[in-house]
Amino acid sequence: MISDPSNATPEQLLHAAENGVRDRRKAEVRQLELLLAWADLHSGDPQAEPDAVPVRFGGPRLISLGGDGTPEVADLALVEMAIARHEHVMATRGALADAFDLRHRLPQVWAGVREGRCELWVVRRVARMSRTLDRNQIRIVDTAVAAALDQAPSRILTIAEAKVIEADPVAHQGRIDKNQSQKGVWYPKPRPGSQVDDDSQAGVGTVFARLEEADALAHRQTVDDLAAALAEHADVPDGAEPLDMDHWRAEAFAMLADPAAVLAFCRSIEDPDQHDSDATRTTGDAELVVHLAQDPDGALGPLTRVEGLGPRLLDQVRDLLGRHTTITVQPVIDLHTGRSVNGYEHPTDVKHRTQLRTIGDVFPHATSLFTRQGRPPDHDHTVAYDKHGPPGQTGDHNDTPLARHHHRAKTHVPGYTVMQLGPDRWIWGSPHGLYRLVTTTGTSVITRAEYQLLEQDAIVLAGALAA
Structure with missing residues (x-):
């Protein structure tokens, strides 16, 4: 330990910082281990105790916090542990639910995080992401995430997301169907005082939209194409800095409110020799890089990974491709070759x-x-x-x-x-x-x-x- 960091060498500071990460990770895991030990001490049914106050009168009872396959714990016993942890009892319940899932449902991940291979908050989030899976489905998540614990948090969570979907594609399709039934576009009204309370609200409006993913991608492509054309043909005064593409995307988005203006602009930049009746606006090519996996029998699995989007069901990829009249399938890239x-x-x-x-x-x-x-x-x-x-x-x-x-x-x-x-x-x-x-x-x-x-x-x- 360095008593006075101001007198330490660069090497001492770096190694102290690295040791600090290791010690912090161990301390955080230790807190979950203490919580699990407390829960184990209070896993018996309090209603079986002599003279127990019935549940209907507010007496203690066993509750389930984690996913399928985790033990129960006496609810009122967690109140005192919350005091020791300096937090609300609901935060203690949440931490114990994650700890139960890690110990009982994600044992390989739990072993890795106890070795200090990963930040605890990352695997706790994996536990929450996978809580709806049953004890058999979650095994695929445990194996994949445990193998990836040395990776960055964003990559671990991406892998976990894919494996949760792969483990239960039917449930994920249900999430998709639910979200697609809740589509909408919202134009929030400015609240009184927002023009001066928040400088970023003065003179601008905000739009929120929930669309089908294929529609959102198509809309983005149209806005990007139109923004690029607007930027290319903009008059920039001598010596002035050109406006960034965020500005031109906003201009393009606003321009879509007047389709006639969009059509007139597109015609104005077409080949002058082209007849108006033939002037059409075509979107640029869209490229999807899709990673597929085959089952042992040669059939394609239900899950894919789309570059730039993440894990998607195979049916979602079909929907994305279904918006294009012409589809060109490029050869598979053999990553084992070199040049x-x-x-x-x-x-x-x-x-x-x-x-x-x-x-x-x-x-x-x-x-x-x-x-x-x-x-x-x-x-x-x-x-x-x-x-x-x-x-x-x-x-x-x-x-x-x-x-x-x-x-x-x-x-x-x-x-x-x-x-x-x-x-x-x-x-x-x-x-x-x-x-x-x-x-x-x-x-x-x-x-x-x-x-x-x-x-x-x-x-x-x-x-x-x-x-």
């Missing part, structure tokens, strides 16, 4: 394969996921490109996809090292001696000795590929 070129720039197909293979930023503990809506990653050469070096330096074997901020840190902060062990494995060293292994399953802490052993693998791999 290299002699130039500096990574080819488009290499970038595409890398992004599909890695899913997100490969900087240690990064959370960014690569989607069509987000900024595309920077494809950095793991081993710096040498214009006088051997051929084939650019390819799957030498591609480190990074978000821009992490790319800047790697490039401009002295001391970062990264080596690639294959198309989806990297080892990192930080300027002050922190070492990490990053794979498609997340980030793992490694020692300096482990880093040095893996470093030899990276050198051998680079030599083999350059040969």
Whole structure:
């Protein structure tokens, strides 16, 4: 422990911070373990006690808090534990429900979080997401999430979401049907005083809409196309900064209130030689990247993962595609193949394969996921490109996809090292001696000795590929 952080070295501060994360995670798990032990002490039926006050007169009773397969607990016993935890009894009930689910329904996840592999709040949310599943259905969630605990929270929750849907697609279809029966568009009226109380409300209106997903995507595509055209043909005064696309999307959205104005604008930018009767507005191409899984018998499973959207039922994908009159199915991309070129720039197909293979930023503990809506990653050469070096330096074997901020840190902060062990494995060293292994399953802490052993693998791999 550092008694005075102001006198510590950079290495001491980093290791103290890392140890602090480990200790905090253990302390949080310890709080749930204490809560579980308290619940175990009060798992007997209080109505079986001599002279018990009947439930109808307000006496204690057993209640179920967790999902299928979890034990019951005496309700009034939790009041005193809530006092000890400095919280309302309903917060204590919620924590115990999550703890019950973790211990009894998600045992592999519970074992992993007790080892300090993940933030407790993440797995508690997984417990709540999966509470409606029965004790058999939830096994698929337990296995998948336990294998992903070293990944960033956003990726763990994405996996959990997919597995909850996969475990009970009928229930998820029910959620879809319920939401689609509650569609609507709302134009809230400004409340008195909002024009001056909240500067962001002055002079603007707000619109909320709940649409079918296919309709929402089609609407977004139309707004994006119209916004791009408006921005391209806007008159920007000399020296003025061009307006951002958020502004032009707002202008396009407002313009849709007058279809005649939209049609007139579209005709005004068409080929002057084209007759008005032939002037039509067509939307741009939409690309869906869909990940499918096959059952052992070769049939497609009920669940898919759509890039930029997340897990979707196969029927939902059919609905998305059903809005297009022309559909082109591209060949399956084999992520096990590799390619290299002699130039500096990574080819488009290499970038595409890398992004599909890695899913997100490969900087240690990064959370960014690569989607069509987000900024595309920077494809950095793991081993710096040498214009006088051997051929084939650019390819799957030498591609480190990074978000821009992490790319800047790697490039401009002295001391970062990264080596690639294959198309989806990297080892990192930080300027002050922190070492990490990053794979498609997340980030793992490694020692300096482990880093040095893996470093030899990276050198051998680079030599083999350059040969």
